[in-house]
Amino acid sequence: MNTRATTSAPYTASSDSGSTSSGTDDSARVWEELVTSALLGTDRRPPTVLAGTTGAGTTDAGTTGADPAGAGTTGADLAGALLDAAVLHTVRRRAGLRPGPAAPPLEPAPEDPRRPLPEAARRRLDQLLAGRAAPSPAAGRRGAVPDLAELLPQWLTLANERGYKAPPAALPALLDAARARTDLRPQALRLAGPRGLWLAGLNPEWRFALRGRGAAGRLPSPEDVQGVRALWDEGLFAERVALLAAVRSGDAAAGLALLASTWTAERAEDRLMFLDSLRTGLSDADEEFLEAALADRSRNVRATAAELLAALPASAFAGRMAGRAATCVGLDRTAESPVISVEAPHECDAAMERDGVVPTPPAGRGERSWWLGQLVEAAPLACWIGRFGGRTPEEIVALPVADDWQGELHAAWCRAAVRQRDASWSRALLGAPAVPPATGPGTSSLAERAQLLATLPADERAHWVAAFVAAHGLSEAFQLLGVCAVPWAEPLGAAVIDALDIARDAGSYPWSFSGVMGLAERCLAPEAARHLDSLTALPDEEEDTAPGAGGYWSEAFQRLVATLRLRAAMRAELDGGPRPAGATV
Structure with missing residues (x-):
């Protein structure tokens, strides 16, 4: 018999045992x-x-x-x-191998002084990290079981607000979840705390946790002048961005001085990111530096500097843009009743380009209207009060605009209101919720209206969107709902529930509203569950309704109710109280 055997070569190092x-x-x-x-x-x-x-x-x-x-x-x-x-x-x-040198012992994990999770909350975290949701009853259907993965961000936020620390045994799964989902990282790393950073240093797959936190996983204190200087001169780019933001948030002048010390030696793409950090603590003290940045060789840097200067109404840049805009927009003195006349710029000169005006318009836009929009959005909104005889923003916005320039002018004012965080102008430009948004080139879109809403107080925002939903339904409300404070205030929650009920009665399929339904699961106040019980029943199908739609709606409302009750249970567990009735997941 021809038998062959395979073997592995052994180690070949010699010993010190006296072998000849x-x-x-x-x-x-x-x-x-x-x-x-x-x-x-x-x-x-x-x-x-x-x-x-x-x-x-x-x-x-x-x-x-x-x-x-x-x-x-x-x-x-x-x-x-x-x-x-x-x-x-x-x-x-x-x-006979010689023993190699022993590896140095690991540094002990640092202490985390925060309080541990209650036992029920610890078990809930394990469940959320595992993502144990029951499988859907049929392919393509989510079923009536809450989506645990979508509730994890909210649980992390609640736990961090209460000052808890992650259990040591949960740290690997928590870091894995943060690696897979960037939206989880800030809250997951906060819960993981110093021990999470210590553990991340031992596994290359978790190195993301150390980015922007200094070589040892933590930024030096802004008071540590030498440490700040060393990291700024020698650190990685992400570490330097995080350092500048940290210094800037504590001492805006010190952050500006740090950036100025190496500004001319930085790459263009790095200058852009560093300049964006000046949004934190932006003040008139930054004007001189930003004015110099208007002459930067990078167009993107110049544009960012101009945007920041436009947010300083008292800056020389704002004055220049106000002067240019005033020559283009004003009252028509020849008209019988007040009307706004517009004369768009005929050229984009070198001075305008230096101040950040982009000369070449995008496809589909005329040059003059493109230049006009940039001038108006960069001008301080306060300049229009005097320009229009002391009228209020509501009165100015209500004035007719000649020659079909209204859409372009109002859209530029919308961008200015968002940039300058001016609630009075935002309120005037939003108008009544029942009025449908305008469409077409240069007009304010739903996305821009959402940005305007973000400048209003939370309660006013919720009431405005509730009225919008009541007037227009949910098909156009998704972006507007996304800027409302969570949990939704009672008027907004009631308006969304009513609109979903109307859509169900109309025979539509629920997946047409899957985005809104997902928002409702995360954003409705848990107390709203009691108003939804009647909607979980399987309705009678009418002849003019889509086949099977009632069953899908019943399942969707059951999932919504179960999710709201689970969120109530999560909050109670983190507060250490008894679990609410009905929270069975």
Whole structure:
């Protein structure tokens, strides 16, 4: 029988146990002979060394030969003897290895002084991290079980607000979840705390947790002048961005000085990111630096500098843009009733370009209207009060605009109101919720209206969107709902529930409103569950409704109710109280 065996080469380091060079040579010869027999086959090259060897190259009998196993030995016996000899020889040689230097012991994990989670909340975290949701009853259907993965961000926020720390055993799963979902990272790393950063330093897959936190995973204190300077001069780009933001938030002037110290040596793409950090604590003290940045060789840097200067109404830049805009927009003194006349710029000169006006319009926009919009949005909104005879923003917005310039002018004012965070102008430009938004080039879109809403107080925002939903339904309300404070105030929640009920009665399929339904699961106040119980029942199907729509709606409302009750249970568990009735997940 031609039996072949394969073996792995053993370690070859020599020991300090007094082995002679002759012994080492014999050991090498024996191993080479074993390997040769294994490769050629025991029938073609019988081993001359058996498993019973007591010294390199000799058998128990102290002899060698072509068939040391004895007459009548089978091929299977030889193969087994070969493997036994290889194993024995490998162990013998490995036992003679010199021990390597021991690895330095790990630094102990730092202490986390925050309080531990209540037991029920700890179990809930394990469940959310595992994402244990029941499978949908049919392909393509979510079923009536809450989506645990979508509730994890809210749970993390609640836990961090209460000052809890993550259980040590949950840290690996928490870091894995943060690695997979960037939206979880800020809250997940906050809950993980110093021990999470310590653990992240031991696993390359979690190195994202150390980005922007200094070489040791933490930024130096802004009061540590030497540490700040060292990291700013030697740190990675992400670390420097995080450092500048941290210094800027505590001392705006110190942050500006840090940036100015190396500004001319920075790359264009880095200058852009650093300049964006000046939004934190932006004040008139930054004007001189931003004015200089208007001459930057990078167009993007110039545009960002102009945007920041436009947010400083008292800046020289704002004055220049107000002067230019005033020559283009004003009252028509020849008209019988007040009307706004517009004369768009006829050219974009070098001074306008230096102040951030982009000369080339995008496709579909005329040059003059493009230049006009940029001038108006960069001008301080306060300049229009005097320009229009002391009228209020509501009165100015209500004035007719000649020659079809109203859409372009109002859209530019919308952008200015968002940039300058002016609630009075935002309120005037939003208008009544019942009025449908205008459409077409240059007009304010739903996205822009959402940005305007973000400048209003939370309660006013919720009431405005509730009235919009009542007037127009949910098909156009998704972006507007996204800027409302969570949980939704009662008028807004009631308006959304009513609109969903109307859509169900109209026979629509619920997946047409899946985005709004998902928002409702995360944003409705948990107390709203009691108003939804009646909607979970399977309705009678009318002749003019879509087939099967009632069953889908019933399932969607059951999931919504279950999710709201689960959110109530999550909050109670984190507060250490009893779990509310009905929270069975």
